[in-house]
Amino acid sequence: MKILFLTHSFNSLAQRLYIELVRRGHEVSIEFDINDAVTTQAVELYRPELIVAPFLKRAIPEALWRNHTCFVVHPGIVGDRGPSALDWAIMRDCAEWGVTVLQANGEMDAGDIWAAETFPMRLAKKSSLYRNEVVEAAVRVVLAAVERFQSGTFKPTPLDYSRPEVLGRLHVPIKQADRAIDWRRDDTRTVLKKIHAADGFPGVLDTLCGGEYYLFDACAEDALRGSEPGTIIAKRNGAICRATLDGAVWVGHLKRKAEGELALKLPAVLALGEHLTDVPEVPLDPFTTCAGETYRDIWFEQKNNVGYLHFDFYNGAMSSAQCERLRDAYLAAIRRDVRVIVLMGGADFWSNGIHLNCIEAAASPADESWRNINAMNDLMRAIVTTGSQLTIAALQGNAGAGGVFLSLAADHVYAREGVVFNPHYKGMGNLYGSEYWTYLLPGRVGEVRAAALTQNRLPVGAAEAHEMGLIDGCFGADREDFVARIEQLAEGLAASPDYPALLREKVARRERDEREKPLDAYRAEELQHMKLNFYGFDPSYHVARYNFVYKIPHAWTPLYLARHRRIAS
């Protein structure tokens, strides 16, 4: 079928649905929801059999829903209506939530229901629930709805609040007043819940060090305590710890409220700057085992002969300092008595490459880009040149740009089934990219495919990545399943009688490759291009980064996504 995606942006949900539908033989074209005229034009150009709206912020124009079947993916249970679905579900401690595919009509979220599913809730960031439970349920309900539509016989169910199974309700948009934290009354769980319900966007507005900031990226702290709720009692690797009535919480990221000005989400310590000089840094060694909850972005676990190195960076973005700390931890890990190192990334993201927000905030974004890419390359080099262990990259979450190539530094690469790869840099203002991608990518998929992947700029599903040799396998319907299978695999490899031969082969292969063309040569060539991106006359990378970090709305849909416009041009 010809399906048009009408979407605010090509976000993780839209990308995953795109992959799943294309995998099933559908043709999908994408149009960003910019205004009614552009949307109508897209439909006229493409003449889709079905319109799907994975992520919309505006109502679908009447001319469209009257003449075409338009599916809206709503992140809520049947009967739930309104724009803050997941936010309210977290705030109201709902034990179960869901995703519904409904047909657009004149009333927002009130159309006939084509498919719906529920899932159990957990106390987690809204962004994490969205990228995991919502995405997985949305894939199933959209595929079911598309099949039903294709059957030509299915009759969708009108929304009827008199039916006992319809538990959702119309709710008002959530306001900052609903989200506000009362530090003198709210216990730790309530504070966490409020910040989680606003994570990603818009954050919880609060006062800190005399300024107004939106709070993001919270986690509980089991040991540290302070006498005055709300005060900052510690900092660690960019995050701040604030006392609560009955404990403490960490806040990883802040965005300054700037009336009439654009503001940037930044690591909390960077956002607050000199206000924190008297706050003690409370370090935590990545190799210390830690019983309770606390904030840590890098940690190591060892089971039998296998070392697991976790790096759970917010949004998968890796600043210069994080790359340096991760490299230090990696070098310490390979000095341990382990035969296999598993690079675990984070629970929600594997990596999205260099930290564009920190770069934007730096005094010289060009210099900071240079420092960040070099720190990333140093980390990559340490992994690629490891001769003492076999390494596995275990992608629990999505990977983009340099983050994809970071995974290819390992000897074996495995991903959870639902993982989406974006193995390209070009969308970021024609960025050339480094991370030894010119060595690693053709080595896995060949020159022709490497060129296609980097130029086409399309997302790739884990199954397709496996098929083309980008990765070695994908399995696990959910994270627990994936991690359990990774552990089996790593332990099997460590205990294998072939292990010494495999390690010898790996070392020999690296030596051979090095003789053919040294790693330093790949790096120097890539950095030559990057120097032009960062310091050259063409400002495209700086403009694209600015638009990305400040979330400037798209003015048009790029042709590589809008195939209907490609055909027309």
Ligand code: COA
């Ligand atoms: N630096 C800083 N922040 C980043 C980031 C990066 N490299 N990559 C993603 N993010 C942030 C986004 O700004 C967004 O922030 P939010 O918390 O305010 O929502 C969040 O991570 C999620 O990103 P989003 O784009 O919504 O996720 P997605 O899953 O829909 O899309 C990508 C994934 C990889 C396609 C997209 O994030 C992207 O293009 N990232 C930039 C990759 C890049 O060019 N890196 C630099 C070169 S190595």
